[in-house]
Amino acid sequence: MKEKVFFIKTDEKESDDLRCKKLKEFLVSQKILNFIDENDMVAVKSHFGEKSISGYVRPLFLKMIGELVKEQKGMPFLTETSTLYKGNRSNAVVHIEHANKQGFGFNETGMPIILADGLYGDEEYEIKIPGKLYSAVNIASLIGKVQAMIMISHFTGHMIAGFGAALKNMGMGCSSRKGKLIQHSTAKPKIKPGDCTKCEMCIKWCPADAITMNEDSAFIDKDKCIGCGECLAVCRFYAVAFNWKATYEDLQKKIVEHAWGVHKANEGKNIYINFLTRISKDCDCMDKYEKICPDIGIVVSNDAVAADSASLDLVEKTSGKKFSEMGHNIPYRFQIDYAAELGFGNPEYDLIPV
Numbered sequence: 001m002k003e004k005v006f007f008i009k010t011d012e013k014e015s016d017d018l019r020c021k022k023l024k025e026f027l028v029s030q031k032i033l034n035f036i037d038e039n040d041m042v043a044v045k046s047h048f049g050e051k052s053i054s055g056y057v058r059p060l061f062l063k064m065i066g067e068l069v070k071e072q073k074g075m076p077f078l079t080e081t082s083t084l085y086k087g088n089r090s091n092a093v094v095h096i097e098h099a100n101k102q103g104f105g106f107n108e109t110g111m112p113i114i115l116a117d118g119l120y121g122d123e124e125y126e127i128k129i130p131g132k133l134y135s136a137v138n139i140a141s142l143i144g145k146v147q148a149m150i151m152i153s154h155f156t157g158h159m160i161a162g163f164g165a166a167l168k169n170m171g172m173g174c175s176s177r178k179g180k181l182i183q184h185s186t187a188k189p190k191i192k193p194g195d196c197t198k199c200e201m202c203i204k205w206c207p208a209d210a211i212t213m214n215e216d217s218a219f220i221d222k223d224k225c226i227g228c229g230e231c232l233a234v235c236r237f238y239a240v241a242f243n244w245k246a247t248y249e250d251l252q253k254k255i256v257e258h259a260w261g262v263h264k265a266n267e268g269k270n271i272y273i274n275f276l277t278r279i280s281k282d283c284d285c286m287d288k289y290e291k292i293c294p295d296i297g298i299v300v301s302n303d304a305v306a307a308d309s310a311s312l313d314l315v316e317k318t319s320g321k322k323f324s325e326m327g328h329n330i331p332y333r334f335q336i337d338y339a340a341e342l343g344f345g346n347p348e349y350d351l352i353p354v
């Protein structure tokens, strides 16, 4: 049986105000949030972006969703988790400060921000899953304590995951620090000394201070490296090598198993809303923005795998290209294919225009 995926079409010229109005009309008319019960704690998971130029979902959408949750008598709050690397999202204090600067404060969204993995990103909840890689995964502790989740994801490219949407927002975005480290554990790059020009760009960007300059080339300390892949993205001389075969398949499968844990924590009380707008080559964690596709719309489903599958198809149909020709040139379907193989979600869908 196919999953229902609702599709709210937008175009380039449409304002965010109009998009928000259309999304609200759909959510209300179809009673999409009626699964929320009185006094449910409802985690609204999104991403606060890096810089205002990037494509993250803007606060007005979250405000509207929070208001609808309150109409259901639920208790909504915004949530996120700490990053593995140092920066303005690496613990709860700096992350909340950053979110406020980005316009996600209580005055703008009507919701408090509560980090799902605690002050330092280490508060976790181990949830059992019937995975092929893991029998249990480490997700942020708060995800195991709420009664419902609304997963708001911005569709983007990603240098290792291929693309990021609901599954990545859950798998990576809702894991504890330990869960994130486990997912990145095999993605350790190497520098090719013959290609390195010693420009030091990778050193500037490495969030883990894992790169130093040797006499001939940059050098990566594997013990410090967290496998984020940023050195690969910023090296213009193709001097950073990844074992891609081991990396992209491995990471994408690990993301899916962690996402399954997040889904299972509140099974039946999750909704997935993917924004196919301001679609960028890299994820919203990056301090750069390169738009790669015209704005398409917003998809909504009870099934994360169907939501991502439909999103990817819509992007490829709109652009007339394979996603690997638009984003990073790597295999990008492991997340969807592996989720289907596990029995977590359904990539087959009926697209219902609204």
Ligand code: SF4
Binding pocket: 191, 195, 196, 197, 198, 199, 200, 201, 202, 203, 217, 218, 234, 235, 236, 237, 238, 239, 240
């Ligand atoms: S960015 Fe590339 S070329 Fe520059 S120092 Fe790093 S590895 Fe070498």
Ligand code: SF4
Binding pocket: 187, 188, 189, 205, 206, 207, 208, 209, 210, 211, 220, 224, 225, 226, 227, 228, 229, 230, 231, 232
């Ligand atoms: S992948 Fe590259 S940028 Fe990321 S931590 Fe390792 S060395 Fe640093």
